[in-house]
Amino acid sequence: MELFAKRLTWELDNDEGLTRLFFEWEETGLFEKGGREFVFVPGDTVILGWESFVQGLDKVNREELADIFAEIEYEGTAEEFLRQGMTSVRQVTIGPMIVGRKPEEIGWESVPMNDPRIIAHPDWLENLQKLAGRNSQSLEIHQTVRFERNG
Numbered sequence: 001m002e003l004f005a006k007r008l009t010w011e012l013d014n015d016e017g018l019t020r021l022f023f024e025w026e027e028t029g030l031f032e033k034g035g036r037e038f039v040f041v042p043g044d045t046v047i048l049g050w051e052s053f054v055q056g057l058d059k060v061n062r063e064e065l066a067d068i069f070a071e072i073e074y075e076g077t078a079e080e081f082l083r084q085g086m087t088s089v090r091q092v093t094i095g096p097m098i099v100g101r102k103p104e105e106i107g108w109e110s111v112p113m114n115d116p117r118i119i120a121h122p123d124w125l126e127n128l129q130k131l132a133g134r135n136s137q138s139l140e141i142h143q144t145v146r147f148e149r150n151g
Contacts, residue, residue, distance in 0.1 A: 030101065037101040049089035052079055071130070108146060118145070 031038045057065070057078060065078050074081060111118065118124060127139060128147050140146040 031098065036104075038098045039101050041097050041099055043094050043096040045091060045093045047089060047091050048087065050082065050086040051089050052083075121145075 028042065029040045031040070062078070065081075069075070069081070124141060124145055124147075127141060130139075138146060138148040
């Protein structure tokens with residue numbers, strides 16, 4: 001076990017519209033098992049969720065989202081789009097836990113293009129044809145299927 005540390009605390013000052021970041025040092029443990037690293041997180045009472053942008057999007061991000069929305073034929077605002085996938089703001093107590101130190105993808109399974117689960121969704125294949133005309137290496141339909149270019 002190795003001791004290391006850093007605990008970040010975010011605080012949103014709603015009166016002034018500022019986001020502040022505070023650093024606290026706290027020792028915790030780093031564990032290894034099967035070549036994977038885990039860290040002990042002591043837990044705390046925190047605020048989770050998303051309500052709206054503090055300052056909004058800059059021009060580059062607005063333009064990029066406009067292009068994406070045009071592709072998927074979405075007519076709402078960026079905030080409406082994001083709010084659909086976010087939970088409301090709330091205060092929760094998260095208990096202590098041991099978590100993986102590095103992000104890992106789980107649940108993806110490599111399958112051939114003629115797999116019945118792919119063939120059953122012609123809309124996926126339509127999206128894949130759109131990918132063929134772009135310079136992208138992969139296409140992911142949120143948490144459902146991901147196509148990757150070989151070569």
